[in-house]
Amino acid sequence: METTTTELKGDVTAANADCDKVISILEMIIDEEASSEEQSYFYQHLEECKNCFEAHSHQKMLKSFLKMNVKRKDVPASLISTIKSIVHETA
Amino acid sequence: MSEEKANKLSKEEKDRRFEAELMPVIGPLYNFAFRLTLDEDDANDLVQETYLKAYRFFDYFEQGTNAKAWLFRILKNSFINDFRKKSKQPAKVDYNEVESYYNTDDVEGEGEMAATSDMRSQAVQELIGDEVAGALNSLPVDFRTVIILCDLEGFTYEEMAKILDIPIGTVRSRLHRARNFLKEKLEKYAKTMGYDADNNGNHDEDE
Numbered sequence A: 001m002e003t004t005t006t007e008l009k010g011d012v013t014a015a016n017a018d019c020d021k022v023i024s025i026l027e028m029i030i031d032e033e034a035s036s037e038e039q040s041y042f043y044q045h046l047e048e049c050k051n052c053f054e055a056h057s058h059q060k061m062l063k064s065f066l067k068m069n070v071k072r073k074d075v076p077a078s079l080i081s082t083i084k085s086i087v088h089e090t091a
Numbered sequence B: 001m002s003e004e005k006a007n008k009l010s011k012e013e014k015d016r017r018f019e020a021e022l023m024p025v026i027g028p029l030y031n032f033a034f035r036l037t038l039d040e041d042d043a044n045d046l047v048q049e050t051y052l053k054a055y056r057f058f059d060y061f062e063q064g065t066n067a068k069a070w071l072f073r074i075l076k077n078s079f080i081n082d083f084r085k086k087s088k089q090p091a092k093v094d095y096n097e098v099e100s101y102y103n104t105d106d107v108e109g110e111g112e113m114a115a116t117s118d119m120r121s122q123a124v125q126e127l128i129g130d131e132v133a134g135a136l137n138s139l140p141v142d143f144r145t146v147i148i149l150c151d152l153e154g155f156t157y158e159e160m161a162k163i164l165d166i167p168i169g170t171v172r173s174r175l176h177r178a179r180n181f182l183k184e185k186l187e188k189y190a191k192t193m194g195y196d197a198d199n200n201g202n203h204d205e206d207e
């Protein structure tokens, strides 16, 4: 649809001061580092701005995407026992 | 005599506390070491070295404070000071180089939305674990580090600032650049893995 293209371009050129501010605190919001004032300002803007709403959901997606996909490695049992025994032998 | 005893832990008591407070962090610590060195043996050595240092300096550790952040800081310092030097691994891209490439000091940077919109592509969503880890691993180590600390380990900006010995503002801007860099990598990966980004019907821009 034609509107999609316009919206995508709109993302890049959006000169709206509110949008700029919202984007500048986006990562703090995602990382739970924003103050409660910032949060309410942020989420209020999201209700009226589709571009920022989408930017937020994509940024959030990246974070959960990483957590979900980067597998954790098991600690080798020998490492734990080695550390314990070296420590016990240390005066 | 009794006074001295009060200040100085017995070996037995010290070992007991050391194990109770610091050993539970070994899982995250080992994973951090592995993501830094990208090698199991190196990760082993690094974690071992970290615990030995922690034991040596255990008297300086305040009971009940953040053991995880303390250990991560020791490990990161060991990695930078000792490990990176003697490692045979070819030097990764120097962080400063990357940082000046991704110039500008403010977080409200350029190209923000463009990078954000990459994540919506179906191709990126179809990447699987190994490929995502691969993209993460391909980042310069300083970028990788902030993403691991924040997104995988859940440290706060303040904790990260302490672990990395940098101001909170630098934590934020580095994290911002690291994420944009990672998004680019994921997008590239998705393309080279043969997923067709334009095949999902959501894209109708001309290229």
Ligand SMILES: [Zn+2]
Pocket: A016, A018, A019, A020, A022, A045, A049, A050, A051, A052, A053
């Ligand atoms: Zn907006």
